[in-house]
Amino acid sequence: MKVFLTILALAVASASAYESVVHPKDLSKVAKIEGRITNGYPAEEGKAPYTVGLGFSGGWWCGGSIISNEWVLTAEHCIGGDAVTVYFGATWRTNAQFTHWVGSGNFITHGSADIALIRIPHVDFWHMVNKVELPSYNDRYNDYNEWWAVACGWGGTYDGSPLPDYLQCVDLQIIHNSECASYYGTGTVGDNIICVRVVDGKGTCGGDSGGPLVTHDGSKLVGVTNWVSGAGCQAGHPAGFQRVTYHLDWIRDHTGIAYY
Template sequence: MKLFLSVLALAVASASAFESVVPHKDAPLGSGSSIAGRITNGYPAYEGKVPYIVGLGFSSSSGGWWCGGSIIGNTWVVTAAHCTNNAESVTIYYGASWRLQAQYTHTVGSGNFRQHSNYNTNNLNNDISLINTPHVDFWSLVNKVELPTYNDRYNNYAGWWALASGWGRTSDDSTVSDYLNCVDQQIIENSQCSSVYGTDVITNDVICTATPDGKSTCAGDSGGPLVTHDGNRLVGVTSFVAANGCTAGLPDGFTRVTSYLDWIRDNTGISY
């Protein structure tokens, strides 16, 4: 994480008015460490509210970390590229409200990852990955979320309300909370977001939300879903927050799913 912050600081040094960003991947899961809590200033999700979310416990030779993901098909999960990057395997937790008390789990190796080939670790461009999973049947607690249709590819969704969910931290220095939480967020214009982070980070492939009253995603929410209230479509994959804190009131950043509909179709065969 320190290396990431150092490299990213260099990337935005030419525009010192811009904030740095940090990804939402949680702290390592190695011995003695714990998986951090929940979304900041959100609310608990009742059982079955977000049946499309999965918990992702990644492992590598250097340790492990926690992310979220979204079920988009019987054998596919979408998450953030900074979650799959350098991972050797992942355990997928299906149908959990309490983070590690899943209805069932599957573990797959990195050969099942489809990380975007143009993912950039410096500015988090193309921060999206797919995971090919064993087949899962859908029911009330485990179900897919639909992608936007091709007719929506030019919709910027500014002004729309959407639901983010995950097991991320309550605050930047929070104690652990294992329960799934949600937060309702309003999508904003990219121009509002680029004025904070710069155009190197905020491209047309990013979608941002406002975070009034500290209502935000946070560490541990990486890769999780941003789903519209109207139509229940997956429009964002949780990517980053301002380096000065989840509750600082600065925009949250997500990978814009409509920018990757062709890439998802080419890798999974899923399209609408």
């Protein structure tokens, strides 16, 4: 019994050594709707036409990615309320090319992973509003280690800043899950997670929840913004995303979208 208790104590001590994480949506709010890319750069018109803003009826803001004429991919922790207003083709957040109101009957949550789908009215594509492709099934085992990717969203440039309404993007490097797990533990960083380095305070934060992580090479959607370090967005610790390749079957089963 003493041996068991010693092992248990060591396990608890080891677990407590890992950092906590927080959903960007749940960070403390400032006077305006919170949501930010920290230390990124303003996006020119049409840079990320697949990025949408999601204004939920409960009053919070998230991001999402257009993956077809009728579907948006986002984070499950964003989903809630009776409806969402989807902002399409916005560079200035409140000046979208157009918006659609979508009732909660069109929300599909995963249940065991922080990823969700929203069925949208059919939208036509052009240079300001377009889809992003998912990885193909041939790439389902690609871990994308050390690949560069871009994340985009609306928000401030530092912890605690108010929301500047202009779309921001930031270039981030994907890291091996073992490096990420050294901060947060394997209980947080499972096979369904993909992480990026946060260098010089550059990363995701606030209402960037649910937004896209898209590779520079090939422009494939590989991540859905999930969490940042509980120490803050600019603490220099990795940020986590749902790994899209892990969910290709789930996405296909609900939407019919797949790349072979």
